[in-house]
Amino acid sequence: MAKVSPKKTPMQEQPPKERIKNYDEVPFGYTNEEAVLEALRCLQCKNPVCIEGCPVEIDIKGFIDFIAKKKFQDGVILLKEKNILPAICGRVCPQEEQCEQKCIMGKKNEPVAIGRLERFLADWERNHGVIEIPEIPKPTGKKVAIVGAGPAGITVAADLARWGHKVDMFEALHQPGGVLVYGIPEFRLPKAIVFKEIDFLIKLGVNLYTDRVIGMIQSIDELLSEYDAVFLGTGAGLPWFLEVPGENLNGVYSANEYLTRANLMKAYLFPKYKTPIVRGKRVATVGGGNVAMDCARTALRLGAEKSILIYRRAKEQMPARDEEIHHAEEEGVIFQLLSNPAAFHGDKNNWVKEVECVRMKLGEPDDSGRRRPVPIDGANFRMPIDLAVIAIGNSPNPLVPSVTPGLKVEKWGNILTDLETGKTSIKGVFAGGDVATGAATVILAMGAGRIAARGIQEYLTTGKW
Amino acid sequence: MAKIINKKQIAPNIHQCEVEAPLIASKALPGQFLIAIPNEFSERTPMTISDWDTKKGTVTFIFLEIGASTEVMTKLKKGDEFYSFTGPLGKAYDVDKYGTVGLIAGCYGIGAIYPAAKAFKAKGNKVISYSEARSNFLLYWNDKLEEVSSEVRYATVDGSLGKKGHAYDLLEDDLKAGMKFDRIIAVGCSYLMYRVSQLTRPYNIKTIVSMNTVMIDGTGMCGACRLVVGNKTKFACVDGPHFDGHQVDWDIVLSRRKAYLEEEIISKERW
Numbered sequence A: 001m002a003k004v005s006p007k008k009t010p011m012q013e014q015p016p017k018e019r020i021k022n023y024d025e026v027p028f029g030y031t032n033e034e035a036v037l038e039a040l041r042c043l044q045c046k047n048p049v050c051i052e053g054c055p056v057e058i059d060i061k062g063f064i065d066f067i068a069k070k071k072f073q074d075g076v077i078l079l080k081e082k083n084i085l086p087a088i089c090g091r092v093c094p095q096e097e098q099c100e101q102k103c104i105m106g107k108k109n110e111p112v113a114i115g116r117l118e119r120f121l122a123d124w125e126r127n128h129g130v131i132e133i134p135e136i137p138k139p140t141g142k143k144v145a146i147v148g149a150g151p152a153g154i155t156v157a158a159d160l161a162r163w164g165h166k167v168d169m170f171e172a173l174h175q176p177g178g179v180l181v182y183g184i185p186e187f188r189l190p191k192a193i194v195f196k197e198i199d200f201l202i203k204l205g206v207n208l209y210t211d212r213v214i215g216m217i218q219s220i221d222e223l224l225s226e227y228d229a230v231f232l233g234t235g236a237g238l239p240w241f242l243e244v245p246g247e248n249l250n251g252v253y254s255a256n257e258y259l260t261r262a263n264l265m266k267a268y269l270f271p272k273y274k275t276p277i278v279r280g281k282r283v284a285t286v287g288g289g290n291v292a293m294d295c296a297r298t299a300l301r302l303g304a305e306k307s308i309l310i311y312r313r314a315k316e317q318m319p320a321r322d323e324e325i326h327h328a329e330e331e332g333v334i335f336q337l338l339s340n341p342a343a344f345h346g347d348k349n350n351w352v353k354e355v356e357c358v359r360m361k362l363g364e365p366d367d368s369g370r371r372r373p374v375p376i377d378g379a380n381f382r383m384p385i386d387l388a389v390i391a392i393g394n395s396p397n398p399l400v401p402s403v404t405p406g407l408k409v410e411k412w413g414n415i416l417t418d419l420e421t422g423k424t425s426i427k428g429v430f431a432g433g434d435v436a437t438g439a440a441t442v443i444l445a446m447g448a449g450r451i452a453a454r455g456i457q458e459y460l461t462t463g464k465w
Numbered sequence B: 001m002a003k004i005i006n007k008k009q010i011a012p013n014i015h016q017c018e019v020e021a022p023l024i025a026s027k028a029l030p031g032q033f034l035i036a037i038p039n040e041f042s043e044r045t046p047m048t049i050s051d052w053d054t055k056k057g058t059v060t061f062i063f064l065e066i067g068a069s070t071e072v073m074t075k076l077k078k079g080d081e082f083y084s085f086t087g088p089l090g091k092a093y094d095v096d097k098y099g100t101v102g103l104i105a106g107c108y109g110i111g112a113i114y115p116a117a118k119a120f121k122a123k124g125n126k127v128i129s130y131s132e133a134r135s136n137f138l139l140y141w142n143d144k145l146e147e148v149s150s151e152v153r154y155a156t157v158d159g160s161l162g163k164k165g166h167a168y169d170l171l172e173d174d175l176k177a178g179m180k181f182d183r184i185i186a187v188g189c190s191y192l193m194y195r196v197s198q199l200t201r202p203y204n205i206k207t208i209v210s211m212n213t214v215m216i217d218g219t220g221m222c223g224a225c226r227l228v229v230g231n232k233t234k235f236a237c238v239d240g241p242h243f244d245g246h247q248v249d250w251d252i253v254l255s256r257r258k259a260y261l262e263e264e265i266i267s268k269e270r271w
């Protein structure tokens, strides 16, 4: 056997200087040869611990073996048994904290590039046009309503459809996909991929209704009178603001607004698409997570000369994935660390022109185990900007709970659910994903969807609550 | 779905559009709005539901041709379908028996107060509607409004009908003359709503304004519609669009309106 490389097979990507001038995806993905080479790095462990790191329990060892043997179609089928959105997870999963963190290879060398291989298979299938539709059992006569077409809702819908239930899915926006479509930018996750995966859902027989804001057009009670069960996967779409002076000036966006304009409404193709977006020359993004990286990188692509990321802790404490931080740095995003905005100042037309920050230092660890940022008195400084994007987090969308008496929520507005089944406080109503956990990840939302699907199945068969 | 059943220009630059939307029609309440996208390339444009017919399964809204997206809307014809059509959104008016209710409207607001007038009247209120435009020929729905109001009072900037001036000038005269109101509702451009709120403040009349901030999703997700009411940040799409006009921070509202001017001009020129 050839000597196994200690490092992952590299993936080609667009050079930073070029890619900031376009909106195309940054990494190109593996070729067949590269994929096989990487698959051969897998030790095919007797006890494959990698699977423990995957919230949807993909048979990682199995699909990698198929790649190594060039049986790509078989690999795809195996992969899709557990994950209906492999092209997406392969791209956006924080693999370094999940499957790849567990991989045995990672103890001494770099782990097997599980995410890249997953992406490879999904892309291979899409590019080869043959999308296998699993056989669907005869209808059970049960009907389930899914509210929200994000990763959580999609997972539940797919599982239930495969078990023979009739599934109707309601989405508030004009396109399905949730954050995958309105939030995560094209250069990280091409929308065509998301729509292709949703096509698969439709082929499974799921009815998708867009433009339906549940809670407004239909109440949960009304859904319950028509359906045997309801799943709420409405996500964490309530943007937080800093609550500092000047935040309502023109030119201050929430990350959701900025990204929705750019992605869902395609403002990067303005004026072909009519939704406008402010193209700042000096853009300050506040925050240190994936969302903040996406905003800072979007700003560059929309023509910013300086894209500055303001974060109150140090780089080590940024919640964003390493890969995202690395990509942002390569592209020239300026990291203004240990700084926290105290105010935004405007010009005479009420346009933002400066951000005033407090300098911070690191103190004792807080609840999250990260060292707490403490302001340094009197160390305020100002930076000229013409656009600010606030990317400090989101909490669950309160709309459905606010009009649904009896639906219990927790402190941050998260819908209270049973962790084993996804049951909420209302009989027949299940929930999962960001709306239950608060803003998390695609794969965790899918994991929660899988659990809820089983919970729903159990409820539909036994009728027991 | 969302097929145009009827569409006509009812005054220069002002259009009335009736759309097949049975679900929305079955749910709509006075003061709620919808978000329409005329074609794939256009914006999500919020429009107040001005009338609906549950039997026919249609909703009607009035729109002004302002920018790129309403221009596309203008070009749509009977039989065409909207790319996307979502509603009802926002909270409805609190319709109760207050006594005398004054409804002050300009531009699309005239259509918007029609269902409100109907509902307040049905609850047993005396409803006085104020309808304003630059000139007589820019007014619309006079008959409809008269049918559902106790009285309709007109103001035109050129004096071609009713009071010469604005609806708020007329309201000011009426307040000074001792007319009593238990509630005032204003719908139209921000400036009109601002002026009405200023006027009624000394008289301590509860005044509701229907904010038409920029919106995108309309579900509370993007924060584009935020405004400050009573020192708290509110989202017009889900917390409103109706707010206490005496509590709204008008400085922010009036300054935000200019935000997109430059890009919108480009967008229109390239169309």
Ligand SMILES: Cc1cc2nc3c(=O)[nH]c(=O)nc-3n(C[C@H](O)[C@H](O)[C@H](O)COP(=O)(O)OP(=O)(O)OC[C@H]3O[C@@H](n4cnc5c(N)ncnc54)[C@H](O)[C@@H]3O)c2cc1C
Pocket: A092, A093, A094, A147, A148, A149, A150, A151, A152, A153, A170, A171, A172, A173, A176, A177, A178, A179, A180, A183, A184, A185, A212, A213, A214, A215, A233, A234, A235, A236, A237, A259, A290, A291, A294, A397, A399, A400, A432, A433, A434, A435, A439, A440, A441, A442, A443, A445, B219
């Ligand atoms: C910019 C950004 C970047 C991210 N990057 C990553 C990443 O790299 N990796 C990762 O794993 N995760 C990432 N995440 C997080 C991830 O996208 C979310 O955790 C995940 O999408 C949650 O899925 P969900 O199905 O619970 O909710 P969502 O994806 O939020 O979907 C909820 C859906 O419900 C709809 N909805 C809401 N209310 C209603 C209603 N009343 N009626 C009908 N429909 C309704 C919404 O419109 C939406 O489509 C990112 C998030 C953002 C915002």
Ligand SMILES: Cc1cc2nc3c(=O)[nH]c(=O)nc-3n(C[C@H](O)[C@H](O)[C@H](O)COP(=O)(O)OP(=O)(O)OC[C@H]3O[C@@H](n4cnc5c(N)ncnc54)[C@H](O)[C@@H]3O)c2cc1C
Pocket: B033, B043, B044, B045, B046, B047, B048, B049, B061, B062, B063, B064, B065, B066, B067, B068, B069, B070, B071, B108, B112, B211, B212, B213, B214, B215, B241, B257, B258, B259, B260, B261, B264
């Ligand atoms: C709850 C609500 C209800 C509404 N009801 C109606 C209605 O019944 N009929 C109707 O004609 N309009 C209504 N509007 C306003 C309408 O949504 C806007 O006029 C429309 O979106 C403009 O779209 P456009 O693309 O054609 O113009 P744009 O190209 O987006 O804008 C053109 C110009 O109008 C300004 N502008 C855009 N949107 C607004 C706004 N919301 N407020 C003030 N100025 C704005 C821009 O700054 C720009 O100068 C409502 C708005 C809201 C929020």
Ligand code: SF4
Pocket: A053, A054, A055, A056, A057, A058, A060, A083, A089, A090, A093, A094, A095, A098, A099, A100, A114, A115, A118, A443
């Ligand atoms: S879904 Fe995510 S965690 Fe699971 S194997 Fe794929 S990349 Fe790893």
Ligand code: SF4
Pocket: A041, A042, A043, A044, A045, A048, A049, A050, A051, A060, A061, A064, A102, A103, A104, A105, A112, A114
């Ligand atoms: S732990 Fe790593 S090496 Fe072992 S089977 Fe899983 S991917 Fe392969």
Ligand code: FES
Pocket: B214, B215, B216, B217, B218, B219, B220, B221, B222, B223, B224, B225, B226, B235, B236, B237, B238
């Ligand atoms: S329009 Fe997006 S939050 Fe109101």
